[in-house]
Amino acid sequence: MAASAHATAAATGPTAVANSASSSASANRAEAALNASAVAAPDAGGGVDPRRAFLLRAVFAQDVTRKLRVPASEQSAYAGRLQAALGANTLGNLSGEYVVLVDRNANVQALFVYFRAAPADTWQMIGASPVSTGRPGEYDHFITPLGVFEHTPANMDFRSEGTLNENHIRGYGKRDMRIFDLGWAQGERGWGKGGVSQMRFQMHATDPDRLEPLLGIRHSKGCVRIPASLNTFLDHYGILDAEYAALVDSGKSLWLLKSDRQITPWAGRYIVVVDSQRKSRPGWTPAPGGKAQAKVPAGADTAD
Structure with missing residues (x-):
């Protein structure tokens, strides 16, 4: 039987492997699409089981x-850090x-x-990505501030124009990427004698060709740079849009929000920044390779 199976595999060759991989990718896409459409589907009683958030x-x-x-083990450790930060900001029961x-x-x-569905539950991770x-x-380079930041229309988001700056860098990423604006924050100055002053705190995509490969190392002027695909994910499913959704529900029209978005019933509003105080880099979050770092364009860290 083993010889027969080997002969069959040899006869089908790379084409069969490629077709199998393609089928698997298609199945994964189909499953993801099904999950996305099922997230907010009402139950028989008209409610939505919060476990669907996962x-x-x-x-x-x-x-x-x-x-x-x-x-x-790391997911659990970061769940603890998240809860500690929320608790320190009177949000310990957030769920x-x-x-x-x-x-x-x-x-x-x-x-x-x-x-997490309820305050008694443990926070569970949905996914993770590298940032800068x-x-x-x-x-004018700040250390990204620590704390709990509320994402609110009081500091209305906007979208990238995708234009190049004087260093030929698209600081906010390609056209139509969303800039999550968290307003003014007290940031620690990373130059001169240090100290604290106000900075505009944002989370946004970055130049997809020249800077996104550098995610995983500190490289911004104080904002949080994220991958373009993560930006789209957060935007499309309204992960941080609880207050934006409330405005829409009240009858207000917001040009910022796309017509094809699929906001979930569990849209949130908080971005929490912590510092794990690690002295060495864990294997699960590798730094960008030397090839990517060798191609850093001039003025790349001034793109925010």
Whole structure:
């Protein structure tokens, strides 16, 4: 039987392997699409089971191209960091909505999406991606501030025009990428004698060709740079759009929100920034390779 199976595999060759891979990819896309459409589908009683919030794991895995494979023990550790930060900001009972967590530590540079259905539950990870946060050392470069930041229309988001700056860099990424504006924040100056002053805190995509390959190291002026595919995921499913959705429900029309979006019933509003104080880089969050870092264009860290 083994010889026969080997002969069959040899006869079908690379084409069969390619077809199999293509079929598998198609099946994954179909599953992700099914999960996405099933997330908010009403139950027989008209409600929506909050456990469906975890269906977005499969969608994240399929749609977000820059992913981190975070071990279960690390997922649990970051859930604890998230809860501690929320508790310190009188949000210890927060539940029923997605929360975005960022570790600004130089040896991590990662973003995580978490969810829990009830305060008694443990936060569970939906997915994780590499990011770039503030790199100190030059004028007007802030260390990304710590804390819990509310994403609210009081600081209305906007979309990238995709234009090149003087250094031929699309600082906000390709056209139509969403800039999540968190308003003014107190940031630690990364130049001169240090100290604290106001900075405009945003989370956004970056130049897809020249800067996205550098995600995973500190490289911004203080904002959080994220992959374009993650930007689209957060935007399309309204992961941070609870207050935007409330405006729409009240009858207000927002040009910013796309007509084909699929906002979930568990849209959130908080971005939490922590520092894990790690002294070395864990294997699950690799730094960009030397090839990517060797191609850093002039003025790349001034693109925010």
